Amino acid sequence: MSHLETQNLTYVYGAGTPFKITALDNVNINIEKGEFVAIIGHTGSGKSTLVQHLNGLLKPTNGEILLDGESIHKSKSTLFDARFKVGLCFQYPEYQLFESTVYKDIAFGPYNMGLTVAEIDERVRSAAKYVGIPDEMLSKSPFDLSGGEKRRVAIAGVISMEPEILILDEPTSGLDPRGREQILELIKNYREKTGKTVIIVSHSMDDVARFATKVIVMNESNVEKIGTVDEIFENSSRLREIGLSVPQITDVFIKLREKGYPVSEKVYTVEQGYLELKKLFEGRGIS
Amino acid sequence: MSIIEFENVTFRYESDEEGVVLSPAVKDFSLSVNEGEFIAILGHNGSGKSTLAKLANGLLLPESGDVIVDGMNTKNEDDDIKIKQTVGVVFQNPDNQIVATIVEEDVAFGPENLGIEPSEIRRRVDEALKTVGMYEYRKHGPHKLSGGQKQRVAIAGIIAMEPRCIILDEPTAMLDPIGRRDVMKAIKRLNRELGITVVFITHYMEEACEADRIVVMDDAHLLMDGTPKDVFSNPEKIRSIGLDVPQTCQLAELLRKDGIKLKNDLLSIDELVENIDVLLKGQ
Numbered sequence: 262m263s264h265l266e267t268q269n270l271t272y273v274y275g276a277g278t279p280f281k282i283t284a285l286d287n288v289n290i291n292i293e294k295g296e297f298v299a300i301i302g303h304t305g306s307g308k309s310t311l312v313q314h315l316n317g318l319l320k321p322t323n324g325e326i327l328l329d330g331e332s333i334h335k336s337k338s339t340l341f342d343a344r345f346k347v348g349l350c351f352q353y354p355e356y357q358l359f360e361s362t363v364y365k366d367i368a369f370g371p372y373n374m375g376l377t378v379a380e381i382d383e384r385v386r387s388a389a390k391y392v393g394i395p396d397e398m399l400s401k402s403p404f405d406l407s408g409g410e411k412r413r414v415a416i417a418g419v420i421s422m423e424p425e426i427l428i429l430d431e432p433t434s435g436l437d438p439r440g441r442e443q444i445l446e447l448i449k450n451y452r453e454k455t456g457k458t459v460i461i462v463s464h465s466m467d468d469v470a471r472f473a474t475k476v477i478v479m480n481e482s483n484v485e486k487i488g489t490v491d492e493i494f495e496n497s498s499r500l501r502e503i504g505l506s507v508p509q510i511t512d513v514f515i516k517l518r519e520k521g522y523p524v525s526e527k528v529y530t531v532e533q534g535y536l537e538l539k540k541l542f543e544g545r546g547i548s
Numbered sequence: 549m550s551i552i553e554f555e556n557v558t559f560r561y562e563s564d565e566e567g568v569v570l571s572p573a574v575k576d577f578s579l580s581v582n583e584g585e586f587i588a589i590l591g592h593n594g595s596g597k598s599t600l601a602k603l604a605n606g607l608l609l610p611e612s613g614d615v616i617v618d619g620m621n622t623k624n625e626d627d628d629i630k631i632k633q634t635v636g637v638v639f640q641n642p643d644n645q646i647v648a649t650i651v652e653e654d655v656a657f658g659p660e661n662l663g664i665e666p667s668e669i670r671r672r673v674d675e676a677l678k679t680v681g682m683y684e685y686r687k688h689g690p691h692k693l694s695g696g697q698k699q700r701v702a703i704a705g706i707i708a709m710e711p712r713c714i715i716l717d718e719p720t721a722m723l724d725p726i727g728r729r730d731v732m733k734a735i736k737r738l739n740r741e742l743g744i745t746v747v748f749i750t751h752y753m754e755e756a757c758e759a760d761r762i763v764v765m766d767d768a769h770l771l772m773d774g775t776p777k778d779v780f781s782n783p784e785k786i787r788s789i790g791l792d793v794p795q796t797c798q799l800a801e802l803l804r805k806d807g808i809k810l811k812n813d814l815l816s817i818d819e820l821v822e823n824i825d826v827l828l829k830g831q
Contacts, residue, residue: 303726407594438592439791
Protein backbone atom coordinates (compact mmCIF):
# COMPACT_ATOMS: atom_id res chain seq x y z
CA MET A 262 0.00 0.00 0.00
CA SER A 263 1.33 3.39 -1.00
CA HIS A 264 1.16 6.45 1.22
CA LEU A 265 -0.63 8.40 -1.48
CA GLU A 266 -1.77 7.11 -4.82
CA THR A 267 -4.06 7.94 -7.70
CA GLN A 268 -5.94 5.27 -9.63
CA ASN A 269 -7.08 6.09 -13.15
CA LEU A 270 -7.50 9.72 -12.18
CA THR A 271 -9.33 11.67 -14.87
CA TYR A 272 -10.46 15.27 -14.69
CA VAL A 273 -12.47 17.13 -17.29
CA TYR A 274 -12.98 20.89 -17.20
CA GLY A 275 -16.22 22.23 -18.71
CA ALA A 276 -17.79 18.83 -19.43
CA GLY A 277 -20.90 19.15 -21.63
CA THR A 278 -19.80 22.48 -23.10
CA PRO A 279 -17.91 23.20 -26.33
CA PHE A 280 -14.90 24.18 -24.18
CA LYS A 281 -14.41 20.73 -22.69
CA ILE A 282 -10.79 20.05 -21.81
CA THR A 283 -9.45 16.82 -20.37
CA ALA A 284 -6.82 18.10 -17.95
CA LEU A 285 -5.94 14.68 -16.54
CA ASP A 286 -6.41 11.50 -18.47
CA ASN A 287 -6.12 8.24 -16.56
CA VAL A 288 -3.27 9.27 -14.29
CA ASN A 289 -1.69 6.67 -12.02
CA ILE A 290 0.99 7.75 -9.59
CA ASN A 291 2.12 6.42 -6.24
CA ILE A 292 4.08 8.18 -3.57
CA GLU A 293 5.77 6.51 -0.58
CA LYS A 294 6.39 7.92 2.87
CA GLY A 295 9.40 10.21 3.13
CA GLU A 296 9.97 10.65 -0.58
CA PHE A 297 10.95 13.97 -2.12
CA VAL A 298 8.91 14.01 -5.29
CA ALA A 299 9.27 16.54 -8.10
CA ILE A 300 6.51 16.94 -10.66
CA ILE A 301 7.71 18.51 -13.92
CA GLY A 302 5.98 19.27 -17.19
CA HIS A 303 5.33 22.20 -19.51
CA THR A 304 2.59 24.75 -18.84
CA GLY A 305 -0.80 23.13 -19.35
CA SER A 306 0.48 19.57 -18.92
CA GLY A 307 -1.77 19.01 -15.89
CA LYS A 308 0.70 19.43 -12.99
CA SER A 309 -1.33 21.93 -10.98
CA THR A 310 -4.60 20.12 -11.65
CA LEU A 311 -2.99 16.94 -10.39
CA VAL A 312 -1.74 18.40 -7.10
CA GLN A 313 -5.08 20.08 -6.46
CA HIS A 314 -6.65 16.62 -6.48
CA LEU A 315 -4.24 15.24 -3.90
CA ASN A 316 -5.90 17.01 -0.96
CA GLY A 317 -9.40 16.90 -2.36
CA LEU A 318 -9.65 20.48 -3.62
CA LEU A 319 -10.80 19.15 -6.97
CA LYS A 320 -13.04 16.12 -7.26
CA PRO A 321 -12.05 13.66 -9.98
CA THR A 322 -14.38 13.14 -12.93
CA ASN A 323 -13.28 9.50 -12.77
CA GLY A 324 -10.89 7.48 -10.65
CA GLU A 325 -9.71 7.59 -7.06
CA ILE A 326 -7.19 9.25 -4.78
CA LEU A 327 -6.07 6.91 -2.01
CA LEU A 328 -4.43 8.22 1.15
CA ASP A 329 -2.97 5.32 3.16
CA GLY A 330 -5.17 2.98 1.16
CA GLU A 331 -8.44 4.81 1.72
CA SER A 332 -10.31 6.92 -0.83
CA ILE A 333 -10.29 10.53 0.30
CA HIS A 334 -13.76 11.00 -1.16
CA LYS A 335 -15.23 8.06 0.74
CA SER A 336 -17.00 10.28 3.28
CA LYS A 337 -17.06 13.81 4.61
CA SER A 338 -14.68 12.87 7.40
CA THR A 339 -12.07 11.26 5.11
CA LEU A 340 -12.13 14.41 2.97
CA PHE A 341 -11.77 16.62 6.06
CA ASP A 342 -8.79 14.52 7.17
CA ALA A 343 -7.16 14.72 3.75
CA ARG A 344 -7.29 18.53 3.83
CA PHE A 345 -5.03 18.53 6.87
CA LYS A 346 -2.92 15.45 6.18
CA VAL A 347 -2.02 16.77 2.75
CA GLY A 348 -0.96 20.42 2.96
CA LEU A 349 -1.02 22.30 -0.32
CA CYS A 350 0.88 25.52 -0.85
CA PHE A 351 -0.23 27.23 -4.07
CA GLN A 352 1.88 29.08 -6.60
CA TYR A 353 2.56 32.65 -5.44
CA PRO A 354 1.12 31.86 -2.00
CA GLU A 355 2.02 35.33 -0.72
CA TYR A 356 -1.06 36.65 -2.54
CA GLN A 357 -3.15 34.66 -0.08
CA LEU A 358 -1.82 36.28 3.07
CA PHE A 359 -4.72 38.19 4.61
CA GLU A 360 -4.39 38.51 8.39
CA SER A 361 -3.26 41.61 10.25
CA THR A 362 -0.16 39.96 11.68
CA VAL A 363 2.24 37.26 10.58
CA TYR A 364 1.34 35.30 13.73
CA LYS A 365 -2.39 35.25 12.95
CA ASP A 366 -1.74 34.26 9.37
CA ILE A 367 0.35 31.24 10.33
CA ALA A 368 -2.22 30.38 13.06
CA PHE A 369 -5.16 30.30 10.66
CA GLY A 370 -4.78 26.63 9.70
CA PRO A 371 -4.21 25.23 13.22
CA TYR A 372 -7.09 27.39 14.48
CA ASN A 373 -9.41 25.78 11.95
CA MET A 374 -8.25 22.36 13.05
CA GLY A 375 -9.81 23.12 16.44
CA LEU A 376 -6.56 23.05 18.45
CA THR A 377 -6.18 24.73 21.85
CA VAL A 378 -4.57 28.15 22.16
CA ALA A 379 -1.42 26.60 23.63
CA GLU A 380 -1.19 24.06 20.82
CA ILE A 381 -1.72 26.75 18.22
CA ASP A 382 1.01 28.87 19.77
CA GLU A 383 3.45 25.98 19.70
CA ARG A 384 2.59 25.18 16.09
CA VAL A 385 3.04 28.79 14.98
CA ARG A 386 6.42 29.16 16.66
CA SER A 387 7.77 25.88 15.40
CA ALA A 388 6.55 26.54 11.83
CA ALA A 389 8.09 30.02 11.92
CA LYS A 390 11.37 28.49 13.03
CA TYR A 391 11.36 26.01 10.13
CA VAL A 392 11.03 28.81 7.59
CA GLY A 393 13.47 31.16 9.34
CA ILE A 394 10.97 33.82 10.42
CA PRO A 395 12.32 35.39 13.65
CA ASP A 396 10.03 35.94 16.65
CA GLU A 397 10.00 39.71 16.32
CA MET A 398 8.55 39.42 12.84
CA LEU A 399 5.46 37.57 14.11
CA SER A 400 3.78 40.77 15.27
CA LYS A 401 4.39 42.60 11.98
CA SER A 402 1.85 42.96 9.21
CA PRO A 403 2.59 40.37 6.51
CA PHE A 404 2.25 43.16 3.94
CA ASP A 405 5.32 44.96 5.27
CA LEU A 406 7.62 42.02 4.48
CA SER A 407 9.79 41.46 1.41
CA GLY A 408 8.67 39.07 -1.32
CA GLY A 409 10.87 36.23 -0.08
CA GLU A 410 9.73 36.70 3.52
CA LYS A 411 6.06 36.72 2.53
CA ARG A 412 6.61 33.48 0.64
CA ARG A 413 8.16 31.89 3.73
CA VAL A 414 5.27 33.05 5.94
CA ALA A 415 2.80 31.50 3.50
CA ILE A 416 4.71 28.21 3.59
CA ALA A 417 4.76 28.35 7.41
CA GLY A 418 0.95 28.66 7.27
CA VAL A 419 0.83 25.21 5.66
CA ILE A 420 3.62 23.63 7.74
CA SER A 421 1.81 24.73 10.93
CA MET A 422 -0.92 22.21 10.15
CA GLU A 423 1.80 19.55 10.35
CA PRO A 424 0.66 17.75 7.22
CA GLU A 425 1.91 14.23 6.53
CA ILE A 426 2.50 15.31 2.96
CA LEU A 427 3.63 18.82 2.06
CA ILE A 428 2.91 19.90 -1.52
CA LEU A 429 4.38 23.11 -2.95
CA ASP A 430 3.38 24.35 -6.39
CA GLU A 431 6.42 26.15 -7.85
CA PRO A 432 7.71 27.40 -4.51
CA THR A 433 10.65 29.40 -5.90
CA SER A 434 9.17 31.15 -8.93
CA GLY A 435 9.68 34.90 -9.08
CA LEU A 436 12.35 34.96 -6.36
CA ASP A 437 15.95 36.13 -6.70
CA PRO A 438 18.77 33.55 -6.43
CA ARG A 439 19.22 34.01 -2.68
CA GLY A 440 15.46 33.77 -2.08
CA ARG A 441 15.27 30.60 -4.21
CA GLU A 442 18.13 29.00 -2.33
CA GLN A 443 16.57 29.83 1.07
CA ILE A 444 13.24 28.27 0.13
CA LEU A 445 14.87 25.11 -1.23
CA GLU A 446 17.06 24.75 1.84
CA LEU A 447 14.13 25.14 4.20
CA ILE A 448 12.10 22.52 2.34
CA LYS A 449 15.06 20.14 2.40
CA ASN A 450 15.65 20.70 6.13
CA TYR A 451 11.98 20.33 6.93
CA ARG A 452 11.91 16.96 5.20
CA GLU A 453 15.15 15.77 6.82
CA LYS A 454 14.04 16.77 10.32
CA THR A 455 10.45 15.56 10.18
CA GLY A 456 10.79 12.63 7.77
CA LYS A 457 7.62 13.84 6.06
CA THR A 458 6.82 13.45 2.40
CA VAL A 459 7.40 16.48 0.17
CA ILE A 460 6.05 17.03 -3.34
CA ILE A 461 7.12 20.05 -5.39
CA VAL A 462 5.98 21.21 -8.78
CA SER A 463 8.98 22.79 -10.47
CA HIS A 464 10.16 24.36 -13.71
CA SER A 465 13.77 24.31 -12.65
CA MET A 466 15.56 21.19 -13.82
CA ASP A 467 18.61 22.24 -11.77
CA ASP A 468 16.58 22.17 -8.55
CA VAL A 469 14.90 18.90 -9.46
CA ALA A 470 18.29 17.29 -10.07
CA ARG A 471 19.61 18.46 -6.72
CA PHE A 472 16.77 17.40 -4.46
CA ALA A 473 14.28 14.92 -5.85
CA THR A 474 14.27 11.22 -4.96
CA LYS A 475 11.50 10.61 -7.48
CA VAL A 476 10.49 12.58 -10.56
CA ILE A 477 7.07 12.49 -12.21
CA VAL A 478 7.02 13.88 -15.74
CA MET A 479 3.63 15.10 -16.98
CA ASN A 480 2.87 15.63 -20.65
CA GLU A 481 -0.47 16.48 -22.22
CA SER A 482 -2.66 15.37 -19.31
CA ASN A 483 -0.79 12.08 -18.91
CA VAL A 484 2.11 10.70 -16.94
CA GLU A 485 5.00 10.55 -19.40
CA LYS A 486 7.45 8.87 -17.06
CA ILE A 487 8.16 8.23 -13.38
CA GLY A 488 11.67 7.53 -12.17
CA THR A 489 14.83 8.66 -10.42
CA VAL A 490 16.72 11.76 -11.54
CA ASP A 491 19.08 9.50 -13.54
CA GLU A 492 16.24 7.72 -15.28
CA ILE A 493 14.45 10.96 -16.17
CA PHE A 494 17.40 12.96 -17.49
CA GLU A 495 19.00 10.11 -19.47
CA ASN A 496 16.76 10.87 -22.42
CA SER A 497 17.42 14.55 -23.02
CA SER A 498 16.05 14.62 -26.55
CA ARG A 499 12.67 13.27 -25.46
CA LEU A 500 12.50 15.82 -22.62
CA ARG A 501 13.15 18.60 -25.11
CA GLU A 502 10.43 17.26 -27.39
CA ILE A 503 7.86 17.68 -24.63
CA GLY A 504 8.94 21.22 -23.83
CA LEU A 505 11.32 20.47 -20.95
CA SER A 506 15.07 20.58 -20.71
CA VAL A 507 17.98 19.05 -18.84
CA PRO A 508 20.14 20.98 -16.36
CA GLN A 509 22.65 23.32 -18.04
CA ILE A 510 25.56 21.28 -16.69
CA THR A 511 24.16 18.11 -18.26
CA ASP A 512 24.30 19.86 -21.65
CA VAL A 513 28.01 20.55 -21.15
CA PHE A 514 28.63 16.82 -20.74
CA ILE A 515 26.41 15.86 -23.67
CA LYS A 516 28.57 18.14 -25.86
CA LEU A 517 31.83 16.78 -24.43
CA ARG A 518 30.69 13.25 -25.24
CA GLU A 519 29.83 14.35 -28.78
CA LYS A 520 33.43 15.51 -29.08
CA GLY A 521 34.52 12.00 -28.09
CA TYR A 522 35.52 12.53 -24.46
CA PRO A 523 34.77 9.59 -22.16
CA VAL A 524 32.68 11.46 -19.58
CA SER A 525 29.65 10.21 -17.69
CA GLU A 526 26.19 11.04 -18.90
CA LYS A 527 24.90 11.22 -15.35
CA VAL A 528 26.04 14.70 -14.45
CA TYR A 529 23.32 17.11 -13.32
CA THR A 530 24.85 19.46 -10.79
CA VAL A 531 27.88 21.75 -10.68
CA GLU A 532 29.50 19.56 -8.00
CA GLN A 533 29.06 16.37 -10.03
CA GLY A 534 30.40 18.20 -13.08
CA TYR A 535 33.43 19.36 -11.16
CA LEU A 536 34.32 15.84 -9.98
CA GLU A 537 33.82 14.37 -13.44
CA LEU A 538 35.97 16.99 -15.17
CA LYS A 539 38.64 16.76 -12.49
CA LYS A 540 38.89 13.05 -13.24
CA LEU A 541 39.15 13.77 -16.96
CA PHE A 542 41.90 16.37 -16.52
CA GLU A 543 43.83 14.24 -14.02
CA GLY A 544 43.58 11.23 -16.33
CA ARG A 545 45.46 13.28 -18.89
CA GLY A 546 48.01 14.56 -16.43
CA ILE A 547 46.63 18.08 -16.23
CA SER A 548 45.90 19.47 -12.81
CA MET B 549 24.12 59.28 -28.05
CA SER B 550 22.18 58.48 -24.92
CA ILE B 551 18.45 57.97 -24.91
CA ILE B 552 17.99 57.83 -21.13
CA GLU B 553 20.25 59.68 -18.77
CA PHE B 554 20.03 59.24 -15.00
CA GLU B 555 21.90 62.09 -13.33
CA ASN B 556 22.57 61.61 -9.60
CA VAL B 557 19.02 60.35 -9.09
CA THR B 558 17.68 59.73 -5.59
CA PHE B 559 14.17 58.46 -4.96
CA ARG B 560 12.34 57.26 -1.87
CA TYR B 561 8.83 55.88 -1.42
CA GLU B 562 6.51 57.42 1.11
CA SER B 563 5.70 55.35 4.15
CA ASP B 564 2.07 54.57 5.05
CA GLU B 565 2.85 55.47 8.63
CA GLU B 566 3.05 59.13 9.48
CA GLY B 567 6.43 60.50 10.45
CA VAL B 568 8.34 57.46 9.14
CA VAL B 569 10.92 58.24 6.47
CA LEU B 570 11.98 55.25 4.40
CA SER B 571 15.52 54.88 3.15
CA PRO B 572 15.96 55.69 -0.55
CA ALA B 573 15.03 52.99 -3.08
CA VAL B 574 17.54 54.55 -5.48
CA LYS B 575 20.40 56.66 -4.23
CA ASP B 576 22.66 59.01 -6.16
CA PHE B 577 22.35 56.86 -9.23
CA SER B 578 23.88 57.86 -12.56
CA LEU B 579 23.72 55.89 -15.79
CA SER B 580 23.49 56.64 -19.49
CA VAL B 581 21.59 54.24 -21.66
CA ASN B 582 22.89 54.57 -25.20
CA GLU B 583 20.57 54.39 -28.17
CA GLY B 584 20.48 50.85 -29.62
CA GLU B 585 21.97 49.16 -26.58
CA PHE B 586 20.73 45.98 -24.90
CA ILE B 587 21.30 46.44 -21.18
CA ALA B 588 20.43 43.90 -18.48
CA ILE B 589 19.90 45.10 -14.94
CA LEU B 590 20.63 42.58 -12.19
CA GLY B 591 20.13 42.87 -8.46
CA HIS B 592 18.39 41.02 -5.64
CA ASN B 593 14.79 41.73 -4.58
CA GLY B 594 14.55 45.21 -3.14
CA SER B 595 17.80 46.51 -4.70
CA GLY B 596 15.99 49.26 -6.63
CA LYS B 597 15.68 47.73 -10.10
CA SER B 598 11.94 48.19 -10.56
CA THR B 599 12.11 51.73 -9.22
CA LEU B 600 14.59 52.51 -12.00
CA ALA B 601 12.13 51.22 -14.60
CA LYS B 602 9.42 53.52 -13.26
CA LEU B 603 11.76 56.51 -13.05
CA ALA B 604 12.87 56.00 -16.64
CA ASN B 605 9.57 56.97 -18.21
CA GLY B 606 8.23 59.36 -15.62
CA LEU B 607 5.90 57.02 -13.73
CA LEU B 608 7.94 58.11 -10.71
CA LEU B 609 9.81 61.39 -10.39
CA PRO B 610 13.19 61.76 -8.65
CA GLU B 611 13.44 63.40 -5.24
CA SER B 612 16.75 64.87 -6.37
CA GLY B 613 18.72 64.60 -9.58
CA ASP B 614 17.20 64.32 -13.06
CA VAL B 615 16.09 61.72 -15.54
CA ILE B 616 16.50 62.96 -19.11
CA VAL B 617 14.75 61.01 -21.88
CA ASP B 618 15.90 62.00 -25.35
CA GLY B 619 16.69 65.49 -24.11
CA MET B 620 13.42 65.85 -22.14
CA ASN B 621 13.36 66.07 -18.34
CA THR B 622 10.74 63.72 -16.83
CA LYS B 623 9.89 66.47 -14.35
CA ASN B 624 8.53 68.61 -17.19
CA GLU B 625 4.81 67.73 -17.39
CA ASP B 626 4.44 69.12 -20.91
CA ASP B 627 6.72 66.39 -22.23
CA ASP B 628 4.97 63.59 -20.32
CA ILE B 629 3.15 62.03 -23.29
CA LYS B 630 6.21 62.28 -25.52
CA ILE B 631 8.37 60.65 -22.86
CA LYS B 632 5.96 57.75 -22.42
CA GLN B 633 5.89 57.35 -26.21
CA THR B 634 9.68 57.22 -26.29
CA VAL B 635 10.13 54.75 -23.42
CA GLY B 636 7.61 51.89 -22.97
CA VAL B 637 7.55 49.58 -19.96
CA VAL B 638 6.53 45.91 -19.78
CA PHE B 639 5.91 44.52 -16.28
CA GLN B 640 6.32 41.15 -14.64
CA ASN B 641 2.78 39.86 -14.48
CA PRO B 642 1.16 39.58 -17.92
CA ASP B 643 -2.29 39.25 -16.35
CA ASN B 644 -2.12 42.81 -15.03
CA GLN B 645 -1.30 44.30 -18.41
CA ILE B 646 -3.94 42.94 -20.73
CA VAL B 647 -7.02 45.12 -21.10
CA ALA B 648 -9.01 43.83 -24.08
CA THR B 649 -10.86 40.59 -24.81
CA ILE B 650 -9.23 39.97 -28.21
CA VAL B 651 -5.46 39.85 -28.72
CA GLU B 652 -5.33 42.34 -31.61
CA GLU B 653 -7.59 44.80 -29.79
CA ASP B 654 -5.29 44.66 -26.82
CA VAL B 655 -2.28 45.45 -28.99
CA ALA B 656 -4.24 48.32 -30.63
CA PHE B 657 -5.06 49.92 -27.26
CA GLY B 658 -1.84 51.94 -27.02
CA PRO B 659 -1.76 53.36 -30.56
CA GLU B 660 -5.51 54.13 -30.36
CA ASN B 661 -4.84 56.27 -27.32
CA LEU B 662 -2.11 58.09 -29.19
CA GLY B 663 -4.74 59.13 -31.78
CA ILE B 664 -3.14 57.28 -34.68
CA GLU B 665 -4.98 56.71 -38.01
CA PRO B 666 -6.95 53.41 -38.11
CA SER B 667 -5.09 52.13 -41.20
CA GLU B 668 -1.75 52.87 -39.53
CA ILE B 669 -2.95 51.13 -36.33
CA ARG B 670 -3.83 48.06 -38.41
CA ARG B 671 -0.33 48.01 -39.89
CA ARG B 672 1.38 48.48 -36.52
CA VAL B 673 -0.69 45.82 -34.78
CA ASP B 674 0.03 43.24 -37.47
CA GLU B 675 3.75 44.05 -37.50
CA ALA B 676 4.02 44.00 -33.71
CA LEU B 677 2.26 40.64 -33.45
CA LYS B 678 4.51 39.19 -36.16
CA THR B 679 7.62 40.45 -34.36
CA VAL B 680 6.71 38.57 -31.18
CA GLY B 681 5.45 35.51 -33.05
CA MET B 682 1.82 35.89 -32.00
CA TYR B 683 0.22 36.92 -35.32
CA GLU B 684 -1.68 33.66 -35.71
CA TYR B 685 -3.33 34.25 -32.33
CA ARG B 686 -4.58 37.76 -33.22
CA LYS B 687 -8.28 36.77 -33.04
CA HIS B 688 -7.92 34.75 -29.82
CA GLY B 689 -9.06 35.69 -26.33
CA PRO B 690 -5.99 36.54 -24.22
CA HIS B 691 -7.30 34.62 -21.20
CA LYS B 692 -6.84 31.35 -23.09
CA LEU B 693 -3.14 31.98 -23.78
CA SER B 694 -0.21 30.66 -21.75
CA GLY B 695 1.81 33.04 -19.57
CA GLY B 696 4.59 33.33 -22.18
CA GLN B 697 2.10 34.04 -24.95
CA LYS B 698 0.35 36.70 -22.86
CA GLN B 699 3.67 38.32 -22.07
CA ARG B 700 4.50 38.45 -25.78
CA VAL B 701 1.11 40.10 -26.44
CA ALA B 702 1.95 42.67 -23.74
CA ILE B 703 5.28 43.32 -25.47
CA ALA B 704 3.50 43.68 -28.84
CA GLY B 705 1.21 46.27 -27.23
CA ILE B 706 4.27 48.33 -26.37
CA ILE B 707 5.98 47.84 -29.75
CA ALA B 708 2.82 49.07 -31.51
CA MET B 709 3.40 52.48 -29.93
CA GLU B 710 6.79 52.46 -31.68
CA PRO B 711 8.90 53.50 -28.71
CA ARG B 712 12.63 53.93 -29.19
CA CYS B 713 13.34 52.23 -25.91
CA ILE B 714 11.58 49.37 -24.11
CA ILE B 715 12.12 48.58 -20.45
CA LEU B 716 11.12 45.08 -19.36
CA ASP B 717 10.80 44.48 -15.63
CA GLU B 718 11.34 40.76 -15.02
CA PRO B 719 9.15 39.78 -17.96
CA THR B 720 10.12 36.10 -17.65
CA ALA B 721 9.83 35.65 -13.87
CA MET B 722 6.43 33.98 -13.98
CA LEU B 723 7.03 31.86 -17.07
CA ASP B 724 8.00 28.25 -17.72
CA PRO B 725 11.21 27.41 -19.66
CA ILE B 726 9.53 27.51 -23.08
CA GLY B 727 7.71 30.74 -22.27
CA ARG B 728 11.01 32.25 -21.15
CA ARG B 729 12.82 31.15 -24.27
CA ASP B 730 10.14 32.58 -26.60
CA VAL B 731 10.00 35.89 -24.75
CA MET B 732 13.81 36.15 -24.84
CA LYS B 733 13.76 35.50 -28.57
CA ALA B 734 11.20 38.28 -29.08
CA ILE B 735 13.24 40.72 -26.98
CA LYS B 736 16.47 40.00 -28.85
CA ARG B 737 14.65 40.56 -32.11
CA LEU B 738 13.39 43.99 -30.99
CA ASN B 739 16.94 45.00 -30.32
CA ARG B 740 18.86 43.34 -33.14
CA GLU B 741 16.34 43.72 -35.97
CA LEU B 742 14.28 46.79 -35.09
CA GLY B 743 17.11 48.64 -33.38
CA ILE B 744 15.02 49.39 -30.29
CA THR B 745 17.00 50.13 -27.13
CA VAL B 746 16.26 47.41 -24.54
CA VAL B 747 16.64 47.68 -20.78
CA PHE B 748 15.98 44.23 -19.38
CA ILE B 749 15.57 43.61 -15.66
CA THR B 750 15.99 39.97 -14.65
CA HIS B 751 16.94 37.50 -11.91
CA TYR B 752 18.21 34.94 -14.38
CA MET B 753 21.96 35.12 -14.92
CA GLU B 754 21.74 33.09 -18.13
CA GLU B 755 19.36 35.66 -19.61
CA ALA B 756 21.54 38.58 -18.56
CA CYS B 757 24.42 37.01 -20.55
CA GLU B 758 22.50 37.77 -23.76
CA ALA B 759 22.86 41.53 -23.19
CA ASP B 760 25.64 43.81 -24.47
CA ARG B 761 26.06 45.34 -21.06
CA ILE B 762 25.09 44.44 -17.49
CA VAL B 763 24.37 46.91 -14.71
CA VAL B 764 24.33 45.40 -11.21
CA MET B 765 22.32 47.15 -8.50
CA ASP B 766 22.86 46.66 -4.80
CA ASP B 767 21.07 48.43 -2.00
CA ALA B 768 19.86 51.38 -4.13
CA HIS B 769 23.32 51.88 -5.68
CA LEU B 770 25.00 51.02 -8.92
CA LEU B 771 27.54 48.34 -7.99
CA MET B 772 28.93 47.15 -11.33
CA ASP B 773 28.64 48.21 -14.96
CA GLY B 774 30.31 46.27 -17.75
CA THR B 775 30.04 43.57 -20.37
CA PRO B 776 28.65 40.18 -19.22
CA LYS B 777 32.22 38.83 -19.33
CA ASP B 778 33.51 41.64 -17.10
CA VAL B 779 30.72 41.28 -14.58
CA PHE B 780 30.68 37.50 -14.26
CA SER B 781 34.46 37.18 -14.09
CA ASN B 782 34.13 38.47 -10.53
CA PRO B 783 32.05 35.73 -8.89
CA GLU B 784 32.91 36.68 -5.28
CA LYS B 785 31.52 40.15 -5.73
CA ILE B 786 28.37 38.85 -7.44
CA ARG B 787 27.77 36.30 -4.68
CA SER B 788 28.37 38.81 -1.92
CA ILE B 789 25.16 40.58 -2.93
CA GLY B 790 23.00 37.45 -3.11
CA LEU B 791 23.25 36.81 -6.83
CA ASP B 792 25.10 34.04 -8.60
CA VAL B 793 27.14 33.50 -11.74
CA PRO B 794 25.98 31.16 -14.53
CA GLN B 795 26.62 27.47 -13.84
CA THR B 796 29.25 27.30 -16.57
CA CYS B 797 31.26 29.96 -14.69
CA GLN B 798 30.76 28.12 -11.39
CA LEU B 799 32.13 24.92 -12.86
CA ALA B 800 35.15 26.65 -14.41
CA GLU B 801 35.78 28.48 -11.13
CA LEU B 802 35.97 25.21 -9.14
CA LEU B 803 38.41 23.73 -11.64
CA ARG B 804 40.52 26.89 -11.70
CA LYS B 805 41.00 26.52 -7.95
CA ASP B 806 42.66 23.16 -8.72
CA GLY B 807 45.03 24.90 -11.07
CA ILE B 808 43.29 23.98 -14.30
CA LYS B 809 43.71 26.99 -16.53
CA LEU B 810 40.16 27.53 -17.72
CA LYS B 811 39.19 31.12 -18.53
CA ASN B 812 37.13 33.05 -16.01
CA ASP B 813 34.55 34.39 -18.43
CA LEU B 814 33.01 31.28 -19.99
CA LEU B 815 29.35 32.29 -20.11
CA SER B 816 27.88 29.74 -22.48
CA ILE B 817 27.92 25.98 -22.70
CA ASP B 818 29.72 26.16 -26.05
CA GLU B 819 32.43 28.47 -24.71
CA LEU B 820 33.08 26.16 -21.77
CA VAL B 821 33.16 22.99 -23.90
CA GLU B 822 35.47 24.72 -26.39
CA ASN B 823 37.88 25.84 -23.67
CA ILE B 824 37.97 22.35 -22.09
CA ASP B 825 38.63 20.89 -25.52
CA VAL B 826 41.50 23.30 -26.17
CA LEU B 827 43.14 22.52 -22.82
CA LEU B 828 42.87 18.76 -23.28
CA LYS B 829 44.13 18.85 -26.88
CA GLY B 830 46.98 21.13 -25.86
CA GLN B 831 48.60 18.19 -24.11
